[in-house]
Amino acid sequence: MDYFNYQEDGQLWAESLPLTQLAHDHGTPLYVYSRATFERHWHAFDRAVGDHPHLVCYAVKANSNIGVLNVLARLGSGFDIVSQGELERVLAAGGDPTKVVFSGVGKTAAEMRRALEVGIKCFNVESHSELDRLNQVAGELGVQAPISLRINPDVDANTHPYISTGLKDNKFGIAFDQALTSFRYAASLPHLKVEGIDCHIGSQLTELAPFIESTDRLLALIDTLAGEGITIRHLDVGGGLGVTYSDETPPQPSEYAKALLARLDNHRHLELIFEPGRAIAANAGVLLTKVEFLKHSEHKNFAIIDAGMNDLIRPSLYQAYQEIIPVVPRDGEPQTYDLVGPVCETGDYLGKNRSLVLAAGDLLAVRSAGAYGFVMASNYNSRCRPAEVMVDGDQAHLVRERESLASLWQLEQRLPE
Ligand code: LLP
Structure with missing residues (x-):
């Protein structure tokens, strides 16, 4: 169970915030996490073992955002790391090194x-x-x-x-x-x-x-x-x-x-x-994306969205299925769409053959994007990686800024004249 639900106004919310507001405030594509969901999933593991000696070491690779690690560190979580980068993140987030296992x-x-x-x-x-x-x-x-x-x-x-x-x-x-x-x-x-x-x-x-x-x-x-x-x-x-x-x-x-x-x-x-990663993080996040264009051909309908395989690679890499749902559902006759990104690769899609009622400008939520989402994102096609927001009740905390264009080549140099 998670805290991304349709509310009385018919719209999709994250905890006590409508996703339309988050898209308005932070733009798209946008990773949106729910603190209550992270906590719920972590406690589900921790409580499952009762008073048998145990340690839940969240697998940092699933989602290593400092805000996420901080939420879990405050619960007393341990961490499973696979690099010094992950270790330093755990420390920066306030994690306890004596609860770290290094895989x-x-x-x-x-x-x-x-x-x-x-x-x-x-x-x-x-x-x-x-x-x-x-x-x-x-x-x-x-x-x-x-x-x-x-x-x-x-x-x-x-x-x-x-x-x-x-x-x-x-x-x-x-x-x-x-x-x-x-x-x-x-x-x-x-x-x-x-x-x-x-x-x-x-x-x-x-x-x-x-x-x-x-x-x-x-x-x-x-x-x-x-x-x-x-x-x-x-x-x-x-x-x-x-x-x-x-x-x-x-x-x-x-x-x-x-x-x-x-x-x-x-x-x-x-x-x-x-060492759970996915079970804690996947359904604690969605990727919010906007429909840029609808493109109809004789055989297919495409919805070209503003998130691509560089933002969420699981569908392209593993043929993984992730649900894609409208933030503000509209009435009408559903059509079958392939939801494709702006990246120049045929494999750039987030969903295929999805039955949806869509118009350009609509917001969609790609569900189960809290694990192996942002962490696997890249700058392919010189695209800025999305911002990440942690929702906590009716508050939204920007836990990672959207990358700027200048940051894309910040570490690069022209050759000397
Ligand atoms: N411990 C070790 C040693 C691991 O290698 C992994 C994941 C985990 C724990 C966490 O596993 P989990 O609870 O998340 O299943 N990128 C792929 C998943 C790769 C998992 C790699 N190892 C995906 O998006 O499906």
């Missing part, structure tokens, strides 16, 4: 050093070379680095191949049958301290079974490790819980947590870590 296959020595200096909770390590590098950096700083090993449980997440990460063929994690060797090796390194085990099998999962299967595999491994004197204190199950884009019915965080807790059995002491 990713390619951490540099400089990134490791910074993360050790600020005292993050755990490094989610993905290879032996990374163990060696971290051991070296921690040694130079005279500290022990807390680590978890990301194990690839080889389960099929049944999701889009680009966002499926838990199969043998993926670049992620340490192969399941290598896990024991890797843990032994990690435990032998003087500047590392084994704390946990983690996995992340994919994104936009709409069933529980793959989560349960991979958890069971990791729990069995934890038992084997205990037999070897390697104590695992936390189990990080990654992110990946899906959301409703159209008619998917993904499990609720409460069902997910209940199923996990039921598997824990003799592992009741294990701290559970979650």
